[in-house]
Amino acid sequence: DAGVTQSPTHLIKTRGQQVTLRCSPKSGHDTVSWYQQALGQGPQFIFQYYEEEERQRGNFPDRFSGHQFPNYSSELNVNALLLGDSALYLCASSTRSNQPQHFGDGTRLSIL
Amino acid sequence: KNEVEQSPQNLTAQEGEFITINCSYSVGISALHWLQQHPGGGIVSLFMLSSGKKKHGRLIATINIQEKHSSLHITASHPRDSAVYICAGQTSGSRLTFGEGTQLTVNP
Numbered sequence: 001d002a003g004v005t006q007s008p009t010h011l012i013k014t015r016g017q018q019v020t021l022r023c024s025p026k027s028g029h030d031t032v033s034w035y036q037q038a039l040g041q042g043p044q045f046i047f048q049y050y051e052e053e054e055r056q057r058g059n060f061p062d063r064f065s066g067h068q069f070p071n072y073s074s075e076l077n078v079n080a081l082l083l084g085d086s087a088l089y090l091c092a093s094s095t096r097s098n099q100p101q102h103f104g105d106g107t108r109l110s111i112l
Numbered sequence: 113k114n115e116v117e118q119s120p121q122n123l124t125a126q127e128g129e130f131i132t133i134n135c136s137y138s139v140g141i142s143a144l145h146w147l148q149q150h151p152g153g154g155i156v157s158l159f160m161l162s163s164g165k166k167k168h169g170r171l172i173a174t175i176n177i178q179e180k181h182s183s184l185h186i187t188a189s190h191p192r193d194s195a196v197y198i199c200a201g202q203t204s205g206s207r208l209t210f211g212e213g214t215q216l217t218v219n220p
Binding site for chain 1: 116145147152153154155156157160198200204205206207208209210211212213
């Protein structure tokens with residue numbers, strides 16, 4: 001049973017470019033959350049998707065957008081990349097019931 | 113002031129020592145999570161608790177709802193326990209608000 005998988009594992013972009021990160025949730029999970037973790041800090045909540053809709057959103061600008069597909073997989077898109085967007089982006093999946101979230105290994109995004 | 117605060121930020125111990133990491137939160141939560149993060153980024157969920165105490169192997173997690181405080185204890189610490197330990201409060205839905213993490217180093 002595969003856990004949460006994220007791709008790619010590493011990515012290097014330049015300022016102003018756009019990036020798409022992908023996440024496949026653990027089998028049986030229907031809710032996907034995205035987090036940004038800057039170096040040396042705890043993760044920050046970006047948004048959460050359930051039933052193909054954004055259900056909750058953290059304090060991130062509109063440059064950060066997402067999508068959830070019918071198979072529950074999800075994408076995180078970031079437009080007009082800034083140096084400060086360099087971080088580890090974590091995807092977590094869960095069910096709607098009160099169960100622990102399962103995390104992927106993250107995508108490390110570096111902006112030059 | 114962060115909604116979830118941990119202490120200490122860094123902790124160095126000798127193998128075999130008893131370790132305690134503390135977490136305080138100022139928001140209403142439905143559950144408190146303890147997670148472990150190894151170099152490279154992967155996060156593993158250790159505990160999810162909303163009251164009392166949970167134990168798994170050498171790890172023990174406690175929570176005091178009235179005082180909004182939780183602790184993670186590691187008994188008989190080992191170098192393989194070296195990692196970042198993060199507490200997170202579960203707020204609306206399954207959204208998590210994380211602390212800054214505690215970097216634990218256990219020396220042989």
